[in-house]
Amino acid sequence: MTEELKISITEEKGRIDKVLAEKLANYSRSQIQLWLKEACVKIDGVVVKANYKVQKGDRITIQIPEPETLDLIAENLPLEIVYEDADVAVINKPQGMVVHPSAGHPNGTLVNALIYHLNSLSSINGVIRPGIVHRIDKDTSGLLMVAKNDQAHEDLAKQLKDKTSLRKYVALVHGVIPHDKGVIRAPIGRSTVDRKMQAVVDNGKDAVTHFQVLERYEDYTLVELQLETGRTHQIRVHMQYIGYPLVGDPVYGLKRTIKGNGQFLHAKLLGFTHPSTGEKMVFEAPLPEIFKKTLAKLPKSD
Incomplete structure (x- = not known):
């Protein structure tokens, strides 16, 4: 009732x-x-x-309303749990894994694996996204924070909103960026050309991405990116916007690109304040093997 x-x-x-x-x-x-x-x-x-x-x-x-029953299947999928306690977990998500179920991906997702491997998850994001505080794209690898109870979820979500958490990515992009570092400030919203895509649009939400060049190659640049905001596809859209689209990106990238498992984008660093202890926590995940092997083959610029 x-x-x-x-x-x-x-x-x-x-x-x-x-x-x-x-x-x-x-x-x-x-x-x-x-x-x-x-x-x-x-x-x-x-x-x-x-x-x-x-x-x-x-x-x-x-x-x-009556609580919805969690109609998700717990699946024993391989899952790299970098850290876990009673409040939070940090997961190193592989490329190719969708974060939560949707119309095209009813199972095989990170959430299905979380239900199997973790003993509790927050309920704030509802039945389909338990524990999920923030997301990364299917073909983006790297670190995600997961809330194991509602109090932890609210605290971690507030840190994201207040921009006090730390999220750094590594990406390989087309072209040689001449500047060592920069800041991209351009609003992001739904594309007026294709509603399935995001784009820089006048009436979009504020979006800020910081980038720093790590290495220059003959036709590519390896960059570190730090998010100040968390818009959908933000890094992919911003780098395309300034003329350096991500290598391997099937949506925002070039047709002629290096073959991989989607875009070469890795969430390498994640930092936040623990919701119960107040301890500053920072985690780092190495690049996937396909990313490292691709970089090793690229000739560096003079």
Whole structure:
């Protein structure tokens, strides 16, 4: 049965999401935001949004939906767990593995493996994405943080939002970049040409990528990239935008490119503050073998 909560406002003031977070200590703020988004919260029978300002005498009713059952298959897939404790796990995801199930990928994903290998996962991102705080693309390899409970999830997500976490990538791009380092500031949103793609567009969300040249080759450049924001396909879109698309990228790259397992992009460094201990934690993952072998064959520029 659906549970119903009833709350009367006496002296409280402010936005309803904040008021509810203070009054409902047993529920996370993310859960309260989800109820508001899904039209579960009403004032005197009328659905309200998160920015509604409560007034004295308001009678709030919350229809708490029945929890969804986790209809995912736990799969014993190979999984490199770099670190794990009661709150968080750090995973080194291989190229070719999708992070969570979707219409085209119902199983064989990182989430299927997490359910098998870990004893708990946060529920904030719902049934299909338990534990997933941030994602990397299917053909991008490297480090991901995973939350094992809702409190850890909220803390890690806040660090991403506040830009206090550390995420560094290594990429091989077409062309020789003359500058040793730079910052790309260009808004990203859905492409007006192809809705399946992202692009730099005027009405997009702010996106900032820092890059530094690690090595120059005759026709390519190896770069280290640090994300300040986390837009979909951000590195791939930004590097294409400045004229140095990622090698092997089937969507944003050149047709004539080095064959690999998709784009040569690796999430090599991940840093965050532990949500329980406050300890600064930094993890590093070596380049995949195909990436290292490709670099070894490339002639360096003079």
